Amino acid sequence: xxxxxxxxxxxxxxxxxxxxxxxxxxxxxxxxxxxxxxxxxxxxxxxxxxxxxxxxxxxxxxxxxxxxxxxxxxxxxxxxxxxxxxxxxxxxxxxxxxxxxxxxxxxxxxxxxxxxxxxxxxxxxxxxxxxxxxxxxxxxxxxxxxxxxxxxxxxxxxxxxxxxxxxxxxxxxxxxxxxxxxxxxxxxxxxxxxxxxxxxxxxxxxxxxxxxxxxxxxxxxxxxxxxxxxxxxxxxxxxxxxxxxxxxxxxxxxxxxxxxxxxxxxxxxxxxxxxxxxxxxxxxxxxxxxxxxxxxxxxxxxxxxxxxxxxxxxxxxxxxxxxxxxxxxxxxxxxxxx
Amino acid sequence: xxxxxxxxxxxxxxxxxxxxxxxxxxxxxxxxxxxxxxxxxxxxxxxxxxxxxxxxxxxxxxxxxxxxxxxxxxxxxxxxxxxxxxxxxxxxxxxxxxxxxxxxxxxxxxxxxxxxxxxxxxxxxxxxxxxxxxxxxxxxxxxxxxxxxxxxxxxxxxxxxxxxxxxxxxxxxxxxxxxxxxxxxxxxxxxxxxxxxxxxxxxxxxxxxxxxxxxxxxxxxxxxxxxxxxxxxxxxxxxxxxxxxxxxxxxxxxxxxxxxxxxxxxxxxxxxxxxxxxxxxxxxxxxxxxxxxxxxxxxxxxxxxxxxxxxxxxxxxxxxxxxxxxxxxxxxxxxxxxxxxxxxxxxxxxxxxxxxxxxxxxxxxxxxxxxxxxxxxxxxxxxxxx
Numbered sequence: 038x039x040x041x042x043x044x045x046x047x048x049x050x051x052x053x054x055x056x057x058x059x060x061x062x063x064x065x066x067x068x069x070x071x072x073x074x075x076x077x078x079x080x081x082x083x084x085x086x087x088x089x090x091x092x093x094x095x096x097x098x099x100x101x102x103x104x105x106x107x108x109x110x111x112x113x114x115x116x117x118x119x120x121x122x123x124x125x126x127x128x129x130x131x132x133x134x135x136x137x138x139x140x141x142x143x144x145x146x147x148x149x150x151x152x153x154x155x156x157x158x159x160x161x162x163x164x165x166x167x168x169x170x171x172x173x174x175x176x177x178x179x180x181x182x183x184x185x186x187x188x189x190x191x192x193x194x195x196x197x198x199x200x201x202x203x204x205x206x207x208x209x210x211x212x213x214x215x216x217x218x219x220x221x222x223x224x225x226x227x228x229x230x231x232x233x234x235x236x237x238x239x240x241x242x243x244x245x246x247x248x249x250x251x252x253x254x255x256x257x258x259x260x261x262x263x264x265x266x267x268x269x270x271x272x273x274x275x276x277x278x279x280x281x282x283x284x285x286x287x288x289x290x291x292x293x294x295x296x297x298x299x300x301x302x303x304x305x306x307x308x309x310x311x312x313x314x315x316x317x318x319x320x321x322x323x324x325x326x327x328x329x330x331x332x333x334x335x336x337x338x339x340x341x342x343x344x345x346x347x348x349x350x351x352x353x354x355x356x357x358x359x360x361x362x363x364x365x366x367x368x369x370x371x372x373x374x375x
Numbered sequence: 376x377x378x379x380x381x382x383x384x385x386x387x388x389x390x391x392x393x394x395x396x397x398x399x400x401x402x403x404x405x406x407x408x409x410x411x412x413x414x415x416x417x418x419x420x421x422x423x424x425x426x427x428x429x430x431x432x433x434x435x436x437x438x439x440x441x442x443x444x445x446x447x448x449x450x451x452x453x454x455x456x457x458x459x460x461x462x463x464x465x466x467x468x469x470x471x472x473x474x475x476x477x478x479x480x481x482x483x484x485x486x487x488x489x490x491x492x493x494x495x496x497x498x499x500x501x502x503x504x505x506x507x508x509x510x511x512x513x514x515x516x517x518x519x520x521x522x523x524x525x526x527x528x529x530x531x532x533x534x535x536x537x538x539x540x541x542x543x544x545x546x547x548x549x550x551x552x553x554x555x556x557x558x559x560x561x562x563x564x565x566x567x568x569x570x571x572x573x574x575x576x577x578x579x580x581x582x583x584x585x586x587x588x589x590x591x592x593x594x595x596x597x598x599x600x601x602x603x604x605x606x607x608x609x610x611x612x613x614x615x616x617x618x619x620x621x622x623x624x625x626x627x628x629x630x631x632x633x634x635x636x637x638x639x640x641x642x643x644x645x646x647x648x649x650x651x652x653x654x655x656x657x658x659x660x661x662x663x664x665x666x667x668x669x670x671x672x673x674x675x676x677x678x679x680x681x682x683x684x685x686x687x688x689x690x691x692x693x694x695x696x697x698x699x700x701x702x703x704x705x706x707x708x709x710x711x712x713x714x715x716x717x718x719x720x721x722x723x724x725x726x727x728x729x730x731x732x733x734x735x736x737x738x739x740x741x742x743x744x745x746x747x748x749x750x751x752x753x754x755x756x757x758x759x760x761x
Contacts, residue, residue: 062514088514094544099503099537106507109492110442112514114507133497134504142485142493143476144698144723178699178710202701231706279708 039222043185044214046192047077047153051115053224054199055085058113061199064091064100065117065153074119075155075214097126101152105135105204108150113199120166121156121208135204136179151198155209157249157300158348164336167344169248169301174206175277175310181205181230182277186251188218190275193228201230210249231279235288239268242294242358245285246273247307250298250330250349257354269358277307285311286319293324294361300348303331324365328357382593387660393435393592394655395669397427397648400451402673403460404623406681407450407467407481411627415684416467420481421448425590425622428647429554430455432587432595433522433617436603442490442512442521444505447482449494452524456491458484460680470687477690478698492521498559499532501525502551506538509547513610520607522599524552528559530576531568542612543581549612550602551582554589556621561633577614589619590645593654622646696722 041049055061063078063085069092072079082090093100097118104114118124124131131152138148158167174182181203185191191209198205236251237258246254251273258269270288274280289295295315297308308329315327333347384390404422411420423430426448434443434455445452453463458474466473467481475485482496492508495501505523512519529535530553542549553574559567570576574584587598595617602613620642624631631639655661661669700709702722709722 062510091545094537094541096537096541099506099534099541102500102503102534102538103507103510103541106492106504106509107511107514108507109504110508110511112511129497129500130503134495134500138493139701140698141475141479141483142487143473143478145475145485145487147701181700229706230703231708279706281708283707 038219040217041188041220042214043188043191043209043216043218044075044077046188046218046220047195047209048079048081049220050192050195050199051078051081052084054196055081055089057224058199060111061113061115062089062091062107063115063117064093064104066093066095066100066119068092068117073117075211077153077209077214078117097123098130101127101130101150102134104150104152105130105138105148108148108204109138109146113149113151115151115153115199118152118154120162120211121154121170122165122168124152124154124170127152131174131180131204131206132177136177139203140179147202148204149202150204151195151201151207152205153195153207153209155211155214157210157212158332158337158344159212161339161341161344162337163339167337169299169332169348171208171248171277172301172306172310174208175307176305179204180278183207183230183275184248184277185209185275186213186246186248186273188216189220190228190234190273192220193226194230194275197227197230200227208248212249213252216252228275230276231281232275233281233284234273234275235270235284236273237269237271239270239292241268241292242270242296242362243285243288243292244269244271244354244358245295245297245311246271247277247297247299247301250300253349253351254298254354257351257358260351260355261358265355265359267358267362282314282318285315289315289319290322293322294358294365295323296328296330296354296357296361298330298349298354298357300332303329303334306331325361326364328361330354330357381654382591382597384593384654384658384660385596390655390660391669393431393596394652394661394666395673396455397431397592397651398669398673399460399676400427400430400454401648402670402677403450403454403463403680406677407464408623408627410464410467410681416481417469418480418482419447420467420627421625422623422627423448423451423621425642425646426554426556426619427451428592428595428651429589429617429619432589432592433524433552433599435596436599437520437522440490440517440519441603442492442505442508442519443524444492444501444508444521445494445524446498446501446526446529447494447496448526449484450481452494453484453486453491456486456489458486458489458491460676461683464677464680464684465687468684468687469689470684471690472683472687476698499525499529499534502529502532502534502538505549505551506542506547509542509549510545512548513546518607520548520550520603522550522552522603524554526559527553527555527557527564527573528562528567529553530573531559535576536580539577539580539582539612539614546609546611548606548610550599550606551577551612551614552599553614553616554619555616556619558621558625558633560625561629563633574614574616582612582614585613585615587615587617589617590642590647590650592647592651698723
């Protein structure tokens with residue numbers, strides 16, 4: 038194990054895969070000379086040269102499209118987009134092309150492309166740089182979606198993404214870049230896709246936290262334990278496609294309560310989707326309706342006090358978990374043992 | 376163009392092959408239109424009748440290992456690369472033997488083995504992909520060139536400017552060929568582009584322009600050969616404008632209210648197929664009866680293609696989920712359906728990449744060790760597209 042920041046873990050993953058596989062090529066705005074807008078690619082240009090670490094013009098749709106074409110003909114491009122909001126400029130190449138080419142050409146060609154981008158609020162970047170849009174990508178068959186919340190997962194999942202045969206949308210979180218964690222060492226220490234992480238074991242309520250919200254949910258779980266005597270089980274799905282629904286369902290069957298926390302918008306969100314899946318497949322195990330904690334249904338405001346209340350924090354999660362538990366108590370038949 | 380001296384003919388066998396392929400494309404497209412009218416073909420159908428010289432003249436400037444990438448008007452591009460008409464017709468019919476397995480249809484033909492890298496339904500969507508293919512060619516240290524064709528309408532898309540800039544900046548071996556058939560769907564060139572001299576549209580992006588008479592297979596071949604070899608040598612893109620005309624509507628449901636019968640008739644006089652045949656007869660390369668035989672053979676080939684397509688089965692319902700993902704059998708949860716249910720349809724599990732076609736994704740590692748030492752609307756439309 039080595040202690041490193043989330044950003045450094047991503048850097049290590051890129052460095053190791055670049056060294057391991059000559060077909061890996063990085064492209065993005067300011068990833069070379071500048072070292073990356075968030076310094077994720079720092080030092081890679083010096084080590085691997087201009088042919089493999091390619092600074093691009095500001096042309097998001099075309100950068101992703103070049104990645105698609107190069108992936109179709111033998112490279113494993115990793116494209117960095119500066120923030121998730123800029124990925125909207127590349128939606129044609131991501132959805133109509135990267136996601137569909139394998140299918141629409143009858144499986145003749147693969148698109149092993151990784152598109153990395155950070156998301157998330159908290160830095161007063163306002164309505165065009167702060168959103169959490171994983172739900173948009175989750176919606177699209179053909180794409181894989183990774184949302185690492187720890188340094189170890191950032192490294193292990195990125196390495197898996199680069200070795201993946203399908204196009205991967207790899208969503209980092211701006212607020213996590215500086216967070217340290219223990220990271221397993223070794224070139225082949227991968228975190229597989231489709232395997233959730235149980236961040237904290239518990240028996241009273243299942244809390245699923247997406248992206249940074251896995252971290253916030255863990256803190257909320259500590260408060261639930263110390264102040265309310267509630268043992269929450271916190272699950273980080275790590276990848277939304279493929280989704281390890283099984284781990285979530287096993288937990289819900291044990292706790293009979295489920296809270297889903299995401300930073301994105303409520304309508305058509307990751308939580309809405311997960312709540313539907315849990316309700317469809319574990320309805321009889323639920324003692325209360327699935328609770329969602331989401332970002333506010335607004336464009337992200339700039340002003341600090343407004344931004345603060347526009348995405349979930351620990352107290353809302355604590356409250357939601359308690360409400361979920363209370364609701365089942367209130368609705369339980371008199372005398373029921375629980 | 377029409378006034379310049381007529382380019383010399385190639386070797387007789389080559390000239391015959393060009394005429395044969397142009398005739399095949401013409402007859403194929405006519406039949407495809409008939410099959411559409413008989414509801415054998417669904418969706419949109421965009422025919423390239425009138426553009427055969429542009430297709431054959433440009434594709435024949437390529438080597439076998441070069442890549443060709445096209446648009447939603449791409450039957451001719453598959454045929455010119457050698458995809459059997461049977462598989463192109465079967466794709467139109469939505470059958471399993473279609474060159475995209477019945478998943479793509481008219482707008483999404485594909486043939487990896489022949490390095491035809493696809494038809495694309497999004498106007499301008501193929502330009503970045505072409506640049507990516509060229510990037511991989513360059514990265515591998517090959518001499519391959521990519522020919523990227525698109526229409527005059529696509530020259531207004533953002534990807535046009537973005538991709539030309541990037542291809543020039545990174546010195547990527549792409550020949551961008553704008554097939555100027557005078558219309559972006561139903562909007563005439565002068566009504567959709569401030570600059571109608573399309574070959575100049577790359578100038579400010581560092582991409583030099585050339586022009587060919589797309590109604591003349593000889594001129595198209597001559598100009599594209601120069602472009603392709605220049606790109607191959609310089610590893611830097613060029614833009615070629617091929618002036619042509621589509622004799623049919625944008626697609627099958629196009630009432631063509633945006634142009635006059637006289638205009639179409641005027642261009643029909645320069646129909647690339649009879650004019651090339653006449654030239655071959657005139658210069659004694661073929662006799663009239665050979666032209667007739669070539670035509671009869673093309674018709675017979677297309678007949679066989681229709682028979683083949685009719686006989687080919689529709690894809691099985693169980694195949695619906697195949698090839699959405701390259702599935703790893705150890706991983707579950709690819710789809711939202713419960714994985715415990717057999718009926719969920721999980722698709723085909725991953726098979727190793729096909730090694731019979733070394734062009735595919737798996738050829739890189741060995742090679743690199745050396746190289747790196749250093750607004751359309753629906754079919755039932757009331758008048759617009761279709």
